Amino acid sequence: MYKDSKIYIAGHTGLLGSAIIKRLKGLGYANIIAKVHDELDLTNQSAADEFFKNEQPEYVFMTAGLTGGIIANKTYPAIFLHTNISMQDNVFEAANKYNVKHLIFYGSSCIYPKKSPQPMKEEYLLTGQIEETSEAYAIAKMAGIVACKAYNNQYKTNRFIALIPNSMYGPKDNFDLENSHVLSALIRRFHEAKMNKMDKIVLWGSGNPRRELIFSEDAAEASIFAMKNADKLQNTHYNIGSGVDYSIKELAEIVSQIVGYKGRIEWDTAKPDGAQRKFLDSSKFLDIGWRPSTNLEDGLRITYEWFLENIQEGLLNERV
Ligand SMILES: NC(=O)c1ccc[n+]([C@@H]2O[C@H](COP(=O)([O-])OP(=O)(O)OC[C@H]3O[C@@H](n4cnc5c(N)ncnc54)[C@H](OP(=O)(O)O)[C@@H]3O)[C@@H](O)[C@H]2O)c1
Numbered sequence: 505m506y507k508d509s510k511i512y513i514a515g516h517t518g519l520l521g522s523a524i525i526k527r528l529k530g531l532g533y534a535n536i537i538a539k540v541h542d543e544l545d546l547t548n549q550s551a552a553d554e555f556f557k558n559e560q561p562e563y564v565f566m567t568a569g570l571t572g573g574i575i576a577n578k579t580y581p582a583i584f585l586h587t588n589i590s591m592q593d594n595v596f597e598a599a600n601k602y603n604v605k606h607l608i609f610y611g612s613s614c615i616y617p618k619k620s621p622q623p624m625k626e627e628y629l630l631t632g633q634i635e636e637t638s639e640a641y642a643i644a645k646m647a648g649i650v651a652c653k654a655y656n657n658q659y660k661t662n663r664f665i666a667l668i669p670n671s672m673y674g675p676k677d678n679f680d681l682e683n684s685h686v687l688s689a690l691i692r693r694f695h696e697a698k699m700n701k702m703d704k705i706v707l708w709g710s711g712n713p714r715r716e717l718i719f720s721e722d723a724a725e726a727s728i729f730a731m732k733n734a735d736k737l738q739n740t741h742y743n744i745g746s747g748v749d750y751s752i753k754e755l756a757e758i759v760s761q762i763v764g765y766k767g768r769i770e771w772d773t774a775k776p777d778g779a780q781r782k783f784l785d786s787s788k789f790l791d792i793g794w795r796p797s798t799n800l801e802d803g804l805r806i807t808y809e810w811f812l813e814n815i816q817e818g819l820l821n822e823r824v
Contacts, residue, residue: 505731512537512561515568522676523724524565546591556598564607573683574637581640588644606734611645611668613782614638623785649741656739666741670784674720675810694763704768708775711753716783718746719803722796729794736792745784746796762804
């Protein structure tokens with residue numbers, strides 16, 4: 505990938521896409537194409553085809569996807585399945601037809617079995633029952649991973665790359681309490697508790713489950729690294745994690761300190777805990793030479809600064 509290579513970032517307004525565009529611009533990549541959802545709906549097959557035909561991108565970061573929390577996944581499984589599969593399918597087909605050099609697709613750790621041994625290795629895919637609440641989304645992601653392999657095999661190419669980032673956080677994350685992931689939800693809850701001078705905050709579950717999180721800018725770095733080292737990758741998916749996991753209790757303590765909340769934290773153990781651990785074995789990708797570089801505290805400070813700037817301007821709900 506050269507500084508003047510034509511690079512398309514699908515989904516550049518989202519958490520990961522915005523981190524990739526920021527990093528690429530910082531590195532001096534000058535020929536980047538990006539279209540907002542309203543300008544180009546990737547579920548529209550003819551629009552996607554037309555876009556690739558006209559623009560002829562050489563490299564594609566396919567970060568566009570429909571993402572959401574447990575409630576959204578349970579309420580709209582058909583929309584999650586249809587939207588993600590149709591977007592992927594349209595983009596993959598056009599990328600193949602118009603000879604994109606490399607395309608990166610993003611799976612999710614929910615593709616691995618619910619009772620997977622930990623840490624989760626790439627080969628555990630399709631070896632057991634997945635979590636029911638996100639089944640439709642996970643099946644769409646699995647279809648994307650299988651599609652990457654299938655296109656590479658059938659067309660004898662290494663065009664398609666599949667990365668599996670663990671739960672990401674960072675600027676532009678979704679802070680809607682019904683749709684957010686654990687860290688963005690904690691930031692919002694602690695921020696609101698601080699602003700309302702609450703002396704206690706009650707969080708769901710025991711606080712014992714462990715979660716691995718990756719800062720969006722590290723996942724962006726991993727993506728650019730994968731693009732540059734595509735010739736070293738095998739025709740399989742690669743896990744991308746930070747290599748460190750924390751209990752929800754530890755995460756809550758760290759977030760409360762960064763946000764500056766001084767009250768007590770209580771745990772409502774009558775509420776469900778979710779999976780006990782979701783830790784990726786990223787050793788295959790680490791063996792190629794990538795390393796995450798942001799510790800949780802630094803990533804959280806950057807994320808909370810972004811949150812503060814955007815909540816003040818009333819912009820947070822735009823992504824909700
Ligand atoms: N966030 C995580 O923790 C996580 C973890 C593992 C994997 N992933 C995967 O990584 C990828 C990036 O995640 P993310 O968190 O950055 O997602 P995100 O913040 O929700 O961003 C998704 C992007 O896709 C765009 N998009 C959605 N539907 C579209 C359509 N029909 N046509 C064109 N663009 C469309 C969105 O634009 P609008 O907002 O305007 O609709 C947005 O720019 C996704 O595939 C996700 O499944 C995410």
